Amino acid sequence: MKKPSIPPNERKRLAQLDSLGVLDTQAEERFDRISRMAKRLFNVPIALVSLVDENRQWFKSCFGISASETSREISFCGHAILNSDVFIINNALEDNRFIDNPLVVNDPKIRFYAGCPLVVNGYRLGTLCLIDQVPREFDEQDVSALQDLASMVEHELTAVQLATMDELTGISNRRGFLMLAQSSLNYCIRNHIAVTLAYLDLDLFKEINDHYGHAKGDEILVMFADSMKATFRNSDIFARLGGDEFVLLFSNTTRDQALHAIDKFRASLAEIKIAHGYPHRVEFTCGIVEFTPSKHPTMEALLEEGDKLMYQLKH
Numbered sequence: 001m002k003k004p005s006i007p008p009n010e011r012k013r014l015a016q017l018d019s020l021g022v023l024d025t026q027a028e029e030r031f032d033r034i035s036r037m038a039k040r041l042f043n044v045p046i047a048l049v050s051l052v053d054e055n056r057q058w059f060k061s062c063f064g065i066s067a068s069e070t071s072r073e074i075s076f077c078g079h080a081i082l083n084s085d086v087f088i089i090n091n092a093l094e095d096n097r098f099i100d101n102p103l104v105v106n107d108p109k110i111r112f113y114a115g116c117p118l119v120v121n122g123y124r125l126g127t128l129c130l131i132d133q134v135p136r137e138f139d140e141q142d143v144s145a146l147q148d149l150a151s152m153v154e155h156e157l158t159a160v161q162l163a164t165m166d167e168l169t170g171i172s173n174r175r176g177f178l179m180l181a182q183s184s185l186n187y188c189i190r191n192h193i194a195v196t197l198a199y200l201d202l203d204l205f206k207e208i209n210d211h212y213g214h215a216k217g218d219e220i221l222v223m224f225a226d227s228m229k230a231t232f233r234n235s236d237i238f239a240r241l242g243g244d245e246f247v248l249l250f251s252n253t254t255r256d257q258a259l260h261a262i263d264k265f266r267a268s269l270a271e272i273k274i275a276h277g278y279p280h281r282v283e284f285t286c287g288i289v290e291f292t293p294s295k296h297p298t299m300e301a302l303l304e305e306g307d308k309l310m311y312q313l314k315h
Contacts, residue, residue: 019172
């Protein structure tokens with residue numbers, strides 16, 4: 001068996017995938033509808049919308065098998081995202097890359113596979129794929145039809161990104177944060193990992209807009225978000241909630257560790273003043289709350305407590 005290679009842009013590809021906030025979300029009719037169409041059109045027993053994460057392929061939509069994910073190392077889709085063309089295996093038993101693959105030897109006993117890469121902002125994030133348990137041919141008309149269906153999935157994924165991204169700063173908005181953060185929180189709960197939230201509000205932002213103009217205010221918001229990107233870890237989830245309010249979710253982090261990270265971030269904000277001619281240091285008030293299961297049944301509850309603490313500190 002040949003394991004799929006790692007794309008040269010893997011780090012950015014995974015960041016793009018994470019930014020969608022789709023992984024580990026519930027099934028949605030808009031994706032299932034396309035999978036059903038593919039299954040009927042090509043008369044195959046299995047059709048999937050598969051997204052290739054760091055160590056797994058996860059199925060946003062799945063018809064014909066009960067699994068919700070498999071290891072990336074044995075995935076056909078891991079191979080399919082390495083090129084832009086539709087990836088076709090007519091008979092896996094005649095292909096040295098797959099003849100002893102567990103998905104071929106055992107259930108679902110893949111023989112035929114066709115996967116069309118799903119591309120968002122230039123990154124191949126997964127596939128719309130067809131699977132059969134008998135060998136098949138796949139001609140140019142079939143390829144064209146699969147590509148048309150895949151473009152429908154790409155449209156839905158792009159709509160997800162637009163709905164979860166803050167247009168000004170390019171980081172997640174409130175909706176995107178709640179999607180990503182709840183998924184991260186669920187994982188941390190299952191694995192008994194510490195979680196801490198920081199709720200940030202810029203100080204005197206109205207005065208900045210009044211004295212220097214809204215264009216300068218927007219510039220500072222963008223630079224504030226850029227500093228967050230540069231300072232915090234890839235595993236930290238951050239967003240602009242609206243106006244001058246931002247939020248951070250730290251996983252595997254205690255409250256004291258979060259305080260240290262926030263202090264480091266404060267120091268980095270001095271560069272905004274120096275690089276952009278703003279005569280004052282950009283300051284913010286921050287409410288930091290460590291997750292407690294009994295107090296915070298949902299991500300919304302944790303966010304609400306962070307907001308209240310920040311407000312108390314500010315006033």
